[in-house]
Amino acid sequence: MMLTLDHIAKRFGGVQAVSDVTFAVARGEIVALIGPNGAGKTTLFSLIAGFLAPDAGAIRFEDRDVTGLPPHRIAALGLVRTFQTAQPFERLTVAQNIAVGAHLHLASRGAALRRGAEIAERVGLGKWLHRPSRELTVAGRKRLELGRALATEPHLVLLDEVMAGLNPTEIDAIVPTIFAIRDSGITVLLTEHVMRAVMRLSDRVLVLNNGRLIAQGKPADVATDPAVIEAYLGRGVAPPAARELARG
Amino acid sequence: MKSAAAIIVLLLALIPLPWLVRSDFWLNFAVLTLYYGFLGQSWNILGGYGGQYSFGHAAFFGTGAYTSAVLQLQLGFNPWLAVGLASVAGGVVAAIVGGLSFRYGLRGSYFALITLAFAEVLRILADSLGFTGAGVGLQVPLHPAVVNFQFAGKSGFYFTMLVLTALGLAVVWYIEHSRFGARLMAVRDNEDAAQALGVNVYRVKLGAIVVSGILMALGGVFYLQYFLYIDPEIAYGPAVSIAALLAPIVGGLGTMCGPLLGAAALQLLNEVSESAIGAAPGLNLVLYGAVLVLIIAFLPEGIAGVARLRIGLPRGRAA
Amino acid sequence: MVEAAIIVPAILNGLTTGAVYALVALGLTLIYGVLHIINFAHGALLMVALYGVYFLYALAGIDPYLALPIMIPAMFALGYLLQRYVIGRAGHGKDENVMLVTLGLSIVIENLALYLWSSDTRTIETAYGFATVDLGVALIAVPKAVAFVGALAITAVLWALMRWTDLGKAIRALARERRGAQLVGIDVEHLYAVSFGIGIACLGAAACLLLPSYYASPHIGSAFVLIAFTIVVLGGMGSFIGALVGGLIIGVTESLGGLFLGESLGKIGVFLIFIAVLLFRPTGLFGQRV
Ligand SMILES: Nc1ncnc2c1ncn2[C@@H]1O[C@H](COP(=O)(O)OP(=O)(O)OP(=O)(O)O)[C@@H](O)[C@H]1O
Ligand SMILES: [Mg+2]
Numbered sequence: 001m002m003l004t005l006d007h008i009a010k011r012f013g014g015v016q017a018v019s020d021v022t023f024a025v026a027r028g029e030i031v032a033l034i035g036p037n038g039a040g041k042t043t044l045f046s047l048i049a050g051f052l053a054p055d056a057g058a059i060r061f062e063d064r065d066v067t068g069l070p071p072h073r074i075a076a077l078g079l080v081r082t083f084q085t086a087q088p089f090e091r092l093t094v095a096q097n098i099a100v101g102a103h104l105h106l107a108s109r110g111a112a113l114r115r116g117a118e119i120a121e122r123v124g125l126g127k128w129l130h131r132p133s134r135e136l137t138v139a140g141r142k143r144l145e146l147g148r149a150l151a152t153e154p155h156l157v158l159l160d161e162v163m164a165g166l167n168p169t170e171i172d173a174i175v176p177t178i179f180a181i182r183d184s185g186i187t188v189l190l191t192e193h194v195m196r197a198v199m200r201l202s203d204r205v206l207v208l209n210n211g212r213l214i215a216q217g218k219p220a221d222v223a224t225d226p227a228v229i230e231a232y233l234g235r236g237v238a239p240p241a242a243r244e245l246a247r248g
Numbered sequence: 249m250k251s252a253a254a255i256i257v258l259l260l261a262l263i264p265l266p267w268l269v270r271s272d273f274w275l276n277f278a279v280l281t282l283y284y285g286f287l288g289q290s291w292n293i294l295g296g297y298g299g300q301y302s303f304g305h306a307a308f309f310g311t312g313a314y315t316s317a318v319l320q321l322q323l324g325f326n327p328w329l330a331v332g333l334a335s336v337a338g339g340v341v342a343a344i345v346g347g348l349s350f351r352y353g354l355r356g357s358y359f360a361l362i363t364l365a366f367a368e369v370l371r372i373l374a375d376s377l378g379f380t381g382a383g384v385g386l387q388v389p390l391h392p393a394v395v396n397f398q399f400a401g402k403s404g405f406y407f408t409m410l411v412l413t414a415l416g417l418a419v420v421w422y423i424e425h426s427r428f429g430a431r432l433m434a435v436r437d438n439e440d441a442a443q444a445l446g447v448n449v450y451r452v453k454l455g456a457i458v459v460s461g462i463l464m465a466l467g468g469v470f471y472l473q474y475f476l477y478i479d480p481e482i483a484y485g486p487a488v489s490i491a492a493l494l495a496p497i498v499g500g501l502g503t504m505c506g507p508l509l510g511a512a513a514l515q516l517l518n519e520v521s522e523s524a525i526g527a528a529p530g531l532n533l534v535l536y537g538a539v540l541v542l543i544i545a546f547l548p549e550g551i552a553g554v555a556r557l558r559i560g561l562p563r564g565r566a567a
Numbered sequence: 568m569v570e571a572a573i574i575v576p577a578i579l580n581g582l583t584t585g586a587v588y589a590l591v592a593l594g595l596t597l598i599y600g601v602l603h604i605i606n607f608a609h610g611a612l613l614m615v616a617l618y619g620v621y622f623l624y625a626l627a628g629i630d631p632y633l634a635l636p637i638m639i640p641a642m643f644a645l646g647y648l649l650q651r652y653v654i655g656r657a658g659h660g661k662d663e664n665v666m667l668v669t670l671g672l673s674i675v676i677e678n679l680a681l682y683l684w685s686s687d688t689r690t691i692e693t694a695y696g697f698a699t700v701d702l703g704v705a706l707i708a709v710p711k712a713v714a715f716v717g718a719l720a721i722t723a724v725l726w727a728l729m730r731w732t733d734l735g736k737a738i739r740a741l742a743r744e745r746r747g748a749q750l751v752g753i754d755v756e757h758l759y760a761v762s763f764g765i766g767i768a769c770l771g772a773a774a775c776l777l778l779p780s781y782y783a784s785p786h787i788g789s790a791f792v793l794i795a796f797t798i799v800v801l802g803g804m805g806s807f808i809g810a811l812v813g814g815l816i817i818g819v820t821e822s823l824g825g826l827f828l829g830e831s832l833g834k835i836g837v838f839l840i841f842i843a844v845l846l847f848r849p850t851g852l853f854g855q856r857v
Pocket of ligand 1: 012013015017035036037038039040041042043044084
């Protein structure tokens, strides 16, 4: 197994953000983690990537216990996350941003910058190579997040809403990029509110609600699961997503 | 590589200065400009490239100066031999300060405060302990001779400072062209993102503070040899810490030549104001403080930032 | 063994100094709590206040304690103007910049004082300067006793102001959430400047209480600024009660440190506490609230 979560729990003061979550991701899969706002998706990513320590449970990555390891150690093992709100290195150029990721395995500055240029091309930022990253649009920043993560040569990437804030054209453009990532041998776990993309992209869907895993399975099956529809409608927080979901 | 060539040419061009400038006054001006520029280079590594603003760089400066003085005066060391140990001492103090602060995740104002406190603790120790001369300070006897790291004229000190400046530039060049530097700037801009990409934030910051501390200690060693006297206030007082941060902020934070530009601008301002209003205690610092506020208000990228806008230089292109 | 006869007066002395420290720290903690900035010019502004009290006495013959109604509004105005027209504007809302702007201000103020008034130490002589009160266990100088009571009284007034007046409630709301305050139509910039002004007004009061047993000199601020930071960090950034308790603890620590380690080395205890708190308990003794 690529990634295994075993009874993971996390509480913030009075909020049980994640409770008793158990699932596994196999090598080569694209798995979508969905759920209404505040369901605990980002928290779960932070737990997996080592930014938070779980209150209970264990996380295994490629048959290694990574629970409680610091983020940079986990990244070095080949598990890299992106951030829901893009976090560029604002004073660095696009190439330099991506090179930071490439440096994980490349000591040479020249080699890392060349890698940065290559990957910028791959995620569609070729034209922006020498622009400061703070000049990027939201869509550009999302691509940068993706590019930097890929530059570390991960085995598993956690993509936190790489499509949020993008327009439909931009979303259609990023879908093939994600398929290409999987085809290059990288396993993908992503969170997404854009159901159309989830349905097209994912092999499997996990549904989180109030920190609990309430359903999992093929996209089409999950979409018709009454518990899932109830979770979305009951919250009344994401009706468009729920409508899409119900339509399948 | 072009930037490296330009800098080497500039340094070579500065070599004949003592033969061109005959007045001791202007040579002293050049020595002090390079000296303050060098302190700024030290601070810039941690503050400009690493984003960790220290208000207590005197801790490393004073440790360099005192180590050299104590080795010379109490243990009979040759000053040249003392240089190595003094810079190691500066690096060790930096490792302790950085190790503790970064291990416990202190950032921003908290980091500024703790560096200030460390410098203050060292000042009190230097003020109280016998072997540092306590409040009286330590005086190195005047014996001008190259073996004694003392020179009869200003030019010897000028060349020493030129070598140190070259060293500072080499370190910054390395930072702009290495994995370590790339990681340092990444940490400055966004610690979380850096960690997510496999950067050991603690180690990178620690590396930066140690390098910065070693250079700052060398600045202290130079001060001692040039003025032959230190006391707790000079070595560990706030004036040095402020001098170190002023030059890079005025010149341009996180740029290669910013600290030198800033130091030159401040020294000029100092001279101009003294000839206009006359020397008076405190007056130059009033101006420096005002310049600091004005630069932050109107030129947050310093003089180098303005130069870039005017001449259209690329910003911080590494490689 | 050191006699109780020496320790008790040292503790009492420490408490009196500590109460004034607390007042200074209270201004700092209020500013931090509301504006989230660390005011490095705090010591320099205290120095200005001390000169103010000195000149009121030396030139106009106004007793330091009677100068309170002049110094408090004067320092409030100075603080208000500084925040409104210098710090608030120059800082561009970035923490590091604000920090550097207040540092720059402190450099300007201190050295302007040095330029204008030279480095001479200035003291005043009052009729009660050397009088003492007998507390049974020890004698204590009248100015110190007044400072102690005065500092506690002013702290209480300030606490009541923050607690029960509309202004205090607005400031506390602003401290909790800037966005929310803006939404309910509060003039945020004005209120920030008012908060800063109140913080600096504390220094005006502290200066009036201090000068009869102390002195004015251009660099006097730096002695206080680190101590005030220590208190604020020890008590918990933004905590009122923390500043008070922290001030008293630091006053006593310093006094006992001086007793056991000597005048010079004695000060080290305060800074070691500072470093230890920053490292091991950066939230301080009383967490974070205003
Ligand atoms: N650092 C934190 N401290 C306190 N509470 C937190 C923290 N981070 C998240 N929470 C709370 O935990 C819950 C889960 O939040 P999380 O961000 O994981 O949700 P999410 O599923 O990613 O939502 P969204 O779809 O809006 O991104 C929420 O109630 C949130 O308020
Ligand atoms: Mg989220």
